[in-house]
Amino acid sequence: MTEVARTRGGSSEVERGGIAEVAALGNELTGLFNRLGITQSQYAYRVHLDKSAVSRYLSGRRLAPQEFVDRLVREVEEHVGAPLQPDAREAIRSRRLEALRACNPAEYELETLRGELARSRRDAERVNRNIEALHVLLEHKQSEVRAVADDLTRLRLDWGAERTALARSQEELRSEIARLREDLADAERLRLEAERRGEELRGTVLRLEEELSRRRPAGGTGELPLDDFKRQIVAMTEAEDFPEVARELTEAAASRPLEEVVELLRWLAEDEAGPVPAETFAVDAVRLRPLEDVLALVPEMTRRPGHFSMTEAWTSAVAARVTVRNAALVHQRLRASGSGSFHVSDLVLAKALERVRSDTDAVALVAAALIEGSSLEELDQVRTVLGGWRESDPFGLRVSAGLVEHGRPDLADAVLTTSAGRPLDERHEDLELGRKIRELDSARIDVLLDLAAGLENVMATTAFAARLSHADETALLDRLLTVVEARGRLDLLELGMSVKLRRAVLDWRRSRRQ
Numbered sequence: 001m002t003e004v005a006r007t008r009g010g011s012s013e014v015e016r017g018g019i020a021e022v023a024a025l026g027n028e029l030t031g032l033f034n035r036l037g038i039t040q041s042q043y044a045y046r047v048h049l050d051k052s053a054v055s056r057y058l059s060g061r062r063l064a065p066q067e068f069v070d071r072l073v074r075e076v077e078e079h080v081g082a083p084l085q086p087d088a089r090e091a092i093r094s095r096r097l098e099a100l101r102a103c104n105p106a107e108y109e110l111e112t113l114r115g116e117l118a119r120s121r122r123d124a125e126r127v128n129r130n131i132e133a134l135h136v137l138l139e140h141k142q143s144e145v146r147a148v149a150d151d152l153t154r155l156r157l158d159w160g161a162e163r164t165a166l167a168r169s170q171e172e173l174r175s176e177i178a179r180l181r182e183d184l185a186d187a188e189r190l191r192l193e194a195e196r197r198g199e200e201l202r203g204t205v206l207r208l209e210e211e212l213s214r215r216r217p218a219g220g221t222g223e224l225p226l227d228d229f230k231r232q233i234v235a236m237t238e239a240e241d242f243p244e245v246a247r248e249l250t251e252a253a254a255s256r257p258l259e260e261v262v263e264l265l266r267w268l269a270e271d272e273a274g275p276v277p278a279e280t281f282a283v284d285a286v287r288l289r290p291l292e293d294v295l296a297l298v299p300e301m302t303r304r305p306g307h308f309s310m311t312e313a314w315t316s317a318v319a320a321r322v323t324v325r326n327a328a329l330v331h332q333r334l335r336a337s338g339s340g341s342f343h344v345s346d347l348v349l350a351k352a353l354e355r356v357r358s359d360t361d362a363v364a365l366v367a368a369a370l371i372e373g374s375s376l377e378e379l380d381q382v383r384t385v386l387g388g389w390r391e392s393d394p395f396g397l398r399v400s401a402g403l404v405e406h407g408r409p410d411l412a413d414a415v416l417t418t419s420a421g422r423p424l425d426e427r428h429e430d431l432e433l434g435r436k437i438r439e440l441d442s443a444r445i446d447v448l449l450d451l452a453a454g455l456e457n458v459m460a461t462t463a464f465a466a467r468l469s470h471a472d473e474t475a476l477l478d479r480l481l482t483v484v485e486a487r488g489r490l491d492l493l494e495l496g497m498s499v500k501l502r503r504a505v506l507d508w509r510r511s512r513r514q
Helices: 011-015 020-034 040-046 051-059 066-080 086-103 105-154 161-215 226-238 242-255 258-270 278-288 291-301 308-319 327-335 344-355 359-369 380-388 397-405 409-420 429-438 442-453 458-470 474-486 499-513
Strands: none
Touching: 020 051, 020 066, 020 086, 040 051, 066 086, 105 161, 226 242, 226 258, 242 258, 242 278, 258 278, 258 291, 278 291, 278 308, 291 308, 291 327, 308 344, 327 344, 327 359, 344 359, 344 380, 359 380, 359 397, 380 409, 397 409, 397 442, 409 442, 409 458, 429 442, 429 458, 429 474, 442 458, 442 474, 458 474, 458 499, 474 499
16 A cells, blocks of 8 residues: 555645645635634534534645535635635636646536536626617617607708708618617627527536436545545555544545445455555445445455455445345345355345344345245355344244245245254243244244144254143144144154154044044
């Protein structure tokens, strides 16, 4: 990372802003700000900005947005009780345009076009006022011609000097009216030209705004070019300004174009001792960017599956954004991005399930995420989470029954197989099993026992029955064995797994023969 810093400019240059034009604007704004006679902290509080943002704008480390510049000008004008001189305003405007051109040529072009559009509108307004004035003057002259004509009519029999003077006056007025009509026609042409130019500029501005809005998320336009930004980060790291480094990288993760975020992620990952761990930057990007951007970043994240801390960090951050509404989109997009020995979609969905508050929420989330045809082989983590579930419901009973009701008996089978396959525990969990089942309504108990009786893994069915026998849940065990027998699977049970279960099955058979 230090090699990058040596490629262009030194640390002091970066600290002054990294780009001469941005630093020059910062100096201009600092001179303006000093006229207020207050601290940067006071000003930040006044204008509802973070102190660090004000500091970056005034020091030239970040290009100040136009809104900041306009607000500062207004504050100074109110403080001194007079408007800024035109040359001072023009100096600030020119400095910002120069800095914008150096930082972001596309935004500079847009800003320039907006300026041209504003001038075009002012020109159109001026032409309209001129046309109105010409109409008024033309009407006045035409009134004078009519008055002279009336006078000539009254004097038509008089061949004296007065008639000659009136005739001459009438001719002059007609000539002046002709000139006014020509001026009016020219003004109309100018108005049409101004309107046409204004429409062209408006169309160009709209197209460029749309293009730039697609290119980057909502945010300021004052970011330094990426290489200069890296150099600035290196310089601040060397100066041990770590809080500012963290703030800058968090803002970059949120607002820079997606391709630049990818480049920064690679850059940080290349240097393990860098200013901010790559996983921290990745988590910020996942937390702060639109979901579509997050999913587009996944291929870059999965390029380093061996980096446990990176995988753990970004998958947890993605899981925090999973909801019932977006679960299907996230899961399917992650399935397409999986790599290596694990499935990213399985890991993220499992983490999301660990965050929900109840088995009902878990069922809703997993049912929303898994479309028809989802492979259970890709859901090891999900099965483990649902099967283990919470201490208050250790065997995922409600989850399994709920998945059957949501049309996913295949996943319910896998979940119950996972939970039933856990080691027997006569001291606690197995003794709780009967109570947990009896908390369900009768219809759900039937669903659960039917599911347990038909588990694809007979060992899992045997384990489930053994748990009931260990808990002395005779009534529930009798109902389960009745369903198992009806399915023709009673002789398939591995009774050697549990002496207590073997005795219970023998007792049940004797009772059936009586």
